[in-house]
Amino acid sequence: MGKIYVCSDIHSHLDVLEDALSDLNDDDILYIIGDAVDKGPDGLLPLLKIMEDQRCRMLMGNHDLMMLQYLACLNHEDSVRKSDMNEIRRTWLQLNGGLETLKSYVLLDPEKQQEVLHFLESLPLAVNVETEEDKFLLVHAAVPAEYEDLDGTVPLDVVRDAEYPFLYDWKNDFVWSRNIKLVEDKVIISGHTFVQNYGSDEIIAAGEFHWFDIDCGLALNNSHSRLAVVCLNTMEIRYYFPKGETERM
Numbered sequence: 001m002g003k004i005y006v007c008s009d010i011h012s013h014l015d016v017l018e019d020a021l022s023d024l025n026d027d028d029i030l031y032i033i034g035d036a037v038d039k040g041p042d043g044l045l046p047l048l049k050i051m052e053d054q055r056c057r058m059l060m061g062n063h064d065l066m067m068l069q070y071l072a073c074l075n076h077e078d079s080v081r082k083s084d085m086n087e088i089r090r091t092w093l094q095l096n097g098g099l100e101t102l103k104s105y106v107l108l109d110p111e112k113q114q115e116v117l118h119f120l121e122s123l124p125l126a127v128n129v130e131t132e133e134d135k136f137l138l139v140h141a142a143v144p145a146e147y148e149d150l151d152g153t154v155p156l157d158v159v160r161d162a163e164y165p166f167l168y169d170w171k172n173d174f175v176w177s178r179n180i181k182l183v184e185d186k187v188i189i190s191g192h193t194f195v196q197n198y199g200s201d202e203i204i205a206a207g208e209f210h211w212f213d214i215d216c217g218l219a220l221n222n223s224h225s226r227l228a229v230v231c232l233n234t235m236e237i238r239y240y241f242p243k244g245e246t247e248r249m
């Protein structure tokens with residue numbers, strides 16, 4: 001039987017994703033807990049790889065949601081308030097590296113663009129995973145209290161506007177929070193906050209190992225940046241380093 005692996009914050013680095021996938025068996029599963037796009041050198045290639053590799057299961061990150069919200073607003077420009085459009089444009093394109101991702105997106109043919117949009121719309125905000133050893137709650141940033149006890153999957157719909165279904169609460173806690181919050185009887189695995197912010201280059205465990213931060217800073221594009229892949233069956237950790245230039249901003 002296959003094993004279950006988790007990684008996060010690939011941030012447009014194709015080589016580390018490909019290296020990680022080449023170490024997996026055909027019946028293994030790799031959860032990517034958000035932020036496949038922005039910051040790195042490879043545009044949408046990692047996201048397209050995730051879409052096509054049957055072993056990949058992706059969750060929503062704040063960068064992926066900013067991309068979805070920006071493109072959804074463009075498609076509904078007539079019904080979007082100018083101030084909302086300006087805010088998502090500024091936050092994604094100017095402050096969070098979305099411009100390179102957008103350039104990569106517009107080069108896709110219209111059919112592929114639709115596929116990407118539908119894929120982003122399908123991404124869950126949180127997923128519960130059980131192994132024989134433990135119960136895990138996977139989320140990009142943090143799980144709001146009202147969803148802690150939920151089994152299964154939290155869909156993107158819970159942050160979707162009831163009146164305007166192309167609008168999302170794109171600053172929601174699932175993808176943006178930096179609070180460390182433990183959940184009884186579950187091991188939380190999240191990304192979003194660089195372990196380098198805590199003075200480490202490797203995965204950080206806290207709360208007597210009921211919480212792991214696995215974002216090892218690929219978005220920083222420096223010599224400390226790496227992808228961490230954790231096996232949930234064995235808790236073995238593998239690290240993958242980008243081969244491109246370092247110290248790139």
Ligand SMILES: [Mn+2]
Pocket residue numbers: 035061062063140175191192193
């Ligand atoms: Mn993030």
